[in-house]
Amino acid sequence: MNIALIAHDRKKETMVNFTIAYKDILEKHNLYATGTTGLRIQEGSGLNINRFLSGPLGGDQQIGAKIAEEDMDLVIFLRDALEAQPHEPDIQALIRLCDVHYVPVATNLASAEIFIKAIERGDLDWRSVRKTDMFK
Numbered sequence: 001m002n003i004a005l006i007a008h009d010r011k012k013e014t015m016v017n018f019t020i021a022y023k024d025i026l027e028k029h030n031l032y033a034t035g036t037t038g039l040r041i042q043e044g045s046g047l048n049i050n051r052f053l054s055g056p057l058g059g060d061q062q063i064g065a066k067i068a069e070e071d072m073d074l075v076i077f078l079r080d081a082l083e084a085q086p087h088e089p090d091i092q093a094l095i096r097l098c099d100v101h102y103v104p105v106a107t108n109l110a111s112a113e114i115f116i117k118a119i120e121r122g123d124l125d126w127r128s129v130r131k132t133d134m135f136k
């Protein structure tokens with residue numbers, strides 16, 4: 001399964017700790033991240049991450065493109081809801097595309113933990129069916 005991991009600056013430590021805590025699950029999947037988040041995860045957890053550009057430089061849009069192409073199965077986006085981001089339109093666009101394409105998206109740690117356990121149980125296995133059938 002393809003999983004995107006994104007965190008705003010004040011949530012990056014939480015993201016790193018999350019990936020360390022769930023490394024045994026995450027390492028079975030293809031992991032993608034925006035630039036700085038990906039670097040921090042790699043350094044902190046040792047997980048292998050496919051890194052895009054930093055968010056403000058277009059990384060959210062690059063992940064959005066994968067969502068639009070039905071090539072992303074889960075997005076964990078630990079947003080900072082208390083600080084304005086210069087690239088807010090990109091963030092909104094990414095989340096909008098998750099809704100358009102039925103991609104589960106967790107925007108805080110509590111929902112991220114539920115999704116990661118759901119993946120382990122196989123609750124998101126329907127994604128592979130959608131990928132092959134829906135956009136033929």
Ligand SMILES: O=C(CO)COP(=O)(O)O
Nearest residue numbers: 034035036037054055056
């Ligand atoms: O800004 C981001 C998401 O909107 C994250 O980008 P970085 O991972 O490069 O900090």
